[in-house]
Amino acid sequence: xxxxxxxxxxxxxxxxxxxxxxxxxxxxxxxxxxxxxxxxxxxxxxxxxxxxxxxxxxxxxxxxxxxxxxxxxxxxxxxxxxxxxxxxxxxxxxxxxxxxxxxxxxxxxxxxxxxxxxxxxxxxxxxxxxxxxxxxxxxxxxxxxxxxxxxxxxxxxxxxxxxxxxxxxxxxxxxxxxxxxxxxxxxxxxxxxxxxxxxxxxxxxxxxxxxxxxxxxxxxxxxxxxxxxxxxxxxxxxxxxxxxxxxxxxxxxxxxxxxxxxxxxxxxxxxxxxxxxxxxxxxxxxxxxxxxxxxxxxxxxxxxxxxxxxxxxxxxxxxxxxxxxxxxxxxxxxxxxxxxxxxxxxxxxxxxxxxxxxxxxxxxxxxxxxxxxxx
Numbered sequence: 001x002x003x004x005x006x007x008x009x010x011x012x013x014x015x016x017x018x019x020x021x022x023x024x025x026x027x028x029x030x031x032x033x034x035x036x037x038x039x040x041x042x043x044x045x046x047x048x049x050x051x052x053x054x055x056x057x058x059x060x061x062x063x064x065x066x067x068x069x070x071x072x073x074x075x076x077x078x079x080x081x082x083x084x085x086x087x088x089x090x091x092x093x094x095x096x097x098x099x100x101x102x103x104x105x106x107x108x109x110x111x112x113x114x115x116x117x118x119x120x121x122x123x124x125x126x127x128x129x130x131x132x133x134x135x136x137x138x139x140x141x142x143x144x145x146x147x148x149x150x151x152x153x154x155x156x157x158x159x160x161x162x163x164x165x166x167x168x169x170x171x172x173x174x175x176x177x178x179x180x181x182x183x184x185x186x187x188x189x190x191x192x193x194x195x196x197x198x199x200x201x202x203x204x205x206x207x208x209x210x211x212x213x214x215x216x217x218x219x220x221x222x223x224x225x226x227x228x229x230x231x232x233x234x235x236x237x238x239x240x241x242x243x244x245x246x247x248x249x250x251x252x253x254x255x256x257x258x259x260x261x262x263x264x265x266x267x268x269x270x271x272x273x274x275x276x277x278x279x280x281x282x283x284x285x286x287x288x289x290x291x292x293x294x295x296x297x298x299x300x301x302x303x304x305x306x307x308x309x310x311x312x313x314x315x316x317x318x319x320x321x322x323x324x325x326x327x328x329x330x331x332x333x334x335x336x337x338x339x340x341x342x343x344x345x346x347x348x349x350x351x352x353x354x355x356x357x358x359x360x361x362x363x364x365x366x367x368x369x370x371x372x373x374x375x
Contacts, residue, residue, distance in 0.1 A: 004031040005209050011069035013054045022281045024050040026233035037210040039224035047233040048213045052179045057086050092122040095170030096179040101162040105154040111165045112150035122173045137168040160191035181213045217260055229253050232279050232289035239316035250318045251296045295333035296322045
């Protein structure tokens with residue numbers, strides 16, 4: 001096996017709709033080493049979950065299509081592999097934790113049967129052996145009275161407990177790679193911390209590599225070794241976790257980090273946001289997809305930059321023509337931000353004035369009619 005456990009190379013995943021093809025993932029490349037924890041981050045709709053489904057080959061058919069690229073797992077291309085072989089890898093060598101366990105667990109089967117099924121198929125265990133292993137897994141992920149709860153149905157568990165069952169299923173066959181697609185969605189803060197600690201501890205014990213998909217930068221900071229920042233189906237920046245927090249070099253990464261409130265700082269101004277909205281992936285803009293929202297944008301950004309290593313670090317790569325550390329570029333971006341803010345304030349003032357005038361005009365007939373009746 002080569003240096004990497006998983007290599008995603010120029011992956012393109014599109015969805016056919018009546019209006020055309022949605023370019024959900026458009027040229028994504030990244031890699032994962034054995035035992036490494038990699039975070040995929042970005043706004044909703046940037047292609048994180050579709051990338052995970054592409055790796056697992058669980059795209060909805062016939063709408064979803066692999067339009068290009070390759071996914072090498074242990075030097076074998078998953079996209080060209082027969083479905084019979086893929087079934088052996090899916091659940092056996094690659095496990096996945098889905099966003100919503102209630103919709104992923106079979107409501108007509110006990111959790112014990114659902115865990116045991118994978119153990120019998122992939123590890124060829126007997127019914128008794130699979131049941132014993134399932135009880136051990138439930139106990140390992142913190143389900144109390146596991147020998148009793150193994151006969152319970154999914155609806156008899158709380159949200160956090162269902163997510164623990166999903167983790168037990170994903171890790172049942174000791175996979176080499178775990179894909180965790182926003183595993184803490186819809187859970188309260190204390191349960192989120194427990195689930196993340198559980199994933200981190202179990203994967204550390206088994207030496208399992210992890211792809212952590214999330215939009216929570218706090219999760220990324222505490223759970224990953226390396227970060228891949230995605231936007232509009234493309235990779236904008238990738239670097240070791242500490243490096244990307246200390247030295248972000250893409251305007252989109254800067255925007256993501258600036259929009260996170262700091263508990264250790266005195267709040268002196270409004271929370272920052274990334275202005276605008278993600279592009280329409282049916283008709284993506286030419287060049288860099290972040291250009292319409294970027295304060296650093298220049299004419300050269302109409303050509304999509306390649307993902308290249310920054311000077312001084314082969315592990316840090318970005319897809320941007322602009323040096324955001326250049327003071328002249330920072331001054332240019334600040335002038336554009338101020339001009340946008342002034343334009344927005346002027347538009348809001350004009351709208352408020354128009355609304356006030358419309359309201360005054362609407363009340364005139366009522367007042368005149370009332371005076372006429374009194375007269």
